Amino acid sequence: DTAVSQTPKYLVTQMGNDKSIKCEQNLGHDTMYWYKQDSKKFLKIMFSYNNKELIINETVPNRFSPKSPDKAHLNLHINSLELGDSAVYFCASSQDPLAGDNEQFFGPGTRLTVL
Amino acid sequence: AQTVTQSQPEMSVQEAETVTLSCTYDTSESDYYLFWYKQPPSRQMILVIRQEAYKQQNATENRFSVNFQKAAKSFSLKISDSQLGDAAMYFCAYKAGYSGNTGKLIFGQGTTLQVKP
Numbered sequence: 001d002t003a004v005s006q007t008p009k010y011l012v013t014q015m016g017n018d019k020s021i022k023c024e025q026n027l028g029h030d031t032m033y034w035y036k037q038d039s040k041k042f043l044k045i046m047f048s049y050n051n052k053e054l055i056i057n058e059t060v061p062n063r064f065s066p067k068s069p070d071k072a073h074l075n076l077h078i079n080s081l082e083l084g085d086s087a088v089y090f091c092a093s094s095q096d097p098l099a100g101d102n103e104q105f106f107g108p109g110t111r112l113t114v115l
Numbered sequence: 116a117q118t119v120t121q122s123q124p125e126m127s128v129q130e131a132e133t134v135t136l137s138c139t140y141d142t143s144e145s146d147y148y149l150f151w152y153k154q155p156p157s158r159q160m161i162l163v164i165r166q167e168a169y170k171q172q173n174a175t176e177n178r179f180s181v182n183f184q185k186a187a188k189s190f191s192l193k194i195s196d197s198q199l200g201d202a203a204m205y206f207c208a209y210k211a212g213y214s215g216n217t218g219k220l221i222f223g224q225g226t227t228l229q230v231k232p
Binding site for chain 2: 031033035040041042043044045048050055056058088090092094102103104106108109
């Protein structure tokens, strides 16, 4: 059973398009995250949701919008895609982040290529 | 703002030997958590080991251990008896403690480890 799953694993699209990446976790966690890994492999958080409420929104363009229909899902919508959006996007989940050492479980990543 | 620095972009080790990956961090907080994650070519992020800052004892997980030097803000990872399957990119990560904890992980730049047979 996959703990954190993402679809699709690969996404190739044209500049200007709108796309979504889906994430689901079956761990019963309350908190979910989106991270971006750029071409130099640098990982940076984008968003965090706790019980469907946004708690982190790093300096991400408003073309990116997370949507959490329920606490098991956190989808990432990207409007008007740009070349610089090409990256690997990771979804992750954890139990209560206030219990500081709680492990974050990562999905397999979605490689987005914008042409 | 907290930062994490991994100064070794690439390291190599002979199979069965020991290698140490370096990580330093900067924070003004006294309560925080540190992690090492492994990212193999499959790109799946896997937690290797974690350390609570308030614990003086260094964490160990089988062949993996850390050298946590709180005053020096250093958190190195030692891999003993290296195996071919250890070849991967390793990320050091920091998470704030209770008072500032949003769950956000701050990652270093990563170190690519090559294991030679």
